[in-house]
Amino acid sequence: MKKLSIFAILILSLLSVFSVRLFSQGLTKISPSVQLQYFKNTDDQRILQTTLTYSKNRMELPLSGMEISFYSGGEQKKLITTGVTDNKGVVRLELKSDIELKSDKDGMWSYSSEYKGNDTIDAGKSEITIKDVRLEMALTVIDTIKTITVKAFTKVNGTEKPVSGEAVKIYVPRMFSLLPIGELTLDESGTATTEFPSDLPGNKDGNLTIIAKFEENPTFGTVEKRETLKWGLTTDYSIPSTHRALWTKTAPKWMIYTLSILLAGVWGHYLFAIISLIRIRIEAKRKAREEYKI
Numbered sequence: 505m506k507k508l509s510i511f512a513i514l515i516l517s518l519l520s521v522f523s524v525r526l527f528s529q530g531l532t533k534i535s536p537s538v539q540l541q542y543f544k545n546t547d548d549q550r551i552l553q554t555t556l557t558y559s560k561n562r563m564e565l566p567l568s569g570m571e572i573s574f575y576s577g578g579e580q581k582k583l584i585t586t587g588v589t590d591n592k593g594v595v596r597l598e599l600k601s602d603i604e605l606k607s608d609k610d611g612m613w614s615y616s617s618e619y620k621g622n623d624t625i626d627a628g629k630s631e632i633t634i635k636d637v638r639l640e641m642a643l644t645v646i647d648t649i650k651t652i653t654v655k656a657f658t659k660v661n662g663t664e665k666p667v668s669g670e671a672v673k674i675y676v677p678r679m680f681s682l683l684p685i686g687e688l689t690l691d692e693s694g695t696a697t698t699e700f701p702s703d704l705p706g707n708k709d710g711n712l713t714i715i716a717k718f719e720e721n722p723t724f725g726t727v728e729k730r731e732t733l734k735w736g737l738t739t740d741y742s743i744p745s746t747h748r749a750l751w752t753k754t755a756p757k758w759m760i761y762t763l764s765i766l767l768a769g770v771w772g773h774y775l776f777a778i779i780s781l782i783r784i785r786i787e788a789k790r791k792a793r794e795e796y797k798i
Contacts, residue, residue: 706736
């Protein structure tokens, strides 16, 4: 009996270990995607943004509530701060003036962001190397021609030098997206010029916002300059009180007439059917009186 009991215990132990291993093999960890981006806006604010997502059924879904660590430096990285992703899987860090920005001999800044992972999600990290750039935009009118001039400069060994051969895109914000106006290539002096179209509608005062941007540049990241001025056509989107349309309180006359005719036809058929039923009933009573001579 003792031998049988020991044998049964051994079998149960082996089965439990085997089932645990099968269960652990059946659990698949999520492999996240970590994307680190650098932005510099028109007010010279520098921002690092990390997006944490994972792929499921060919869709990128955000991972919210996850702690992301931001580091500066390359091999000898230094922790800047940590943050938690929002409902879109995004966490942003503004590189304020009190944060030490170390650069190498070429003036490049190295940053990285890291997610340490947990029981269900693997760890992940992303690294970028950025060079600071000063982007300028001048808006002038030369012989009634509206002209956009952009300039870009960067520092090499403490000396400011022009940026050449890089593309700068020009946009104007519209209702749902940015309208591309043109793409300029900087010359050897770090300058590029283009003519601005004169037929773009602005607001009621003719104001337009013009944006010059390095867009996801591999060296400079995303850097922009924007300015608002009266370079658009004045437009008035207010609707007169007498205006009739589908989106106003008063419907168009053609719609009122069409609906009235359709409703008159429908109710006319109902009235005709009721009158016909009454006439049938009266005729049936008349025939009954004649037949039975009532």
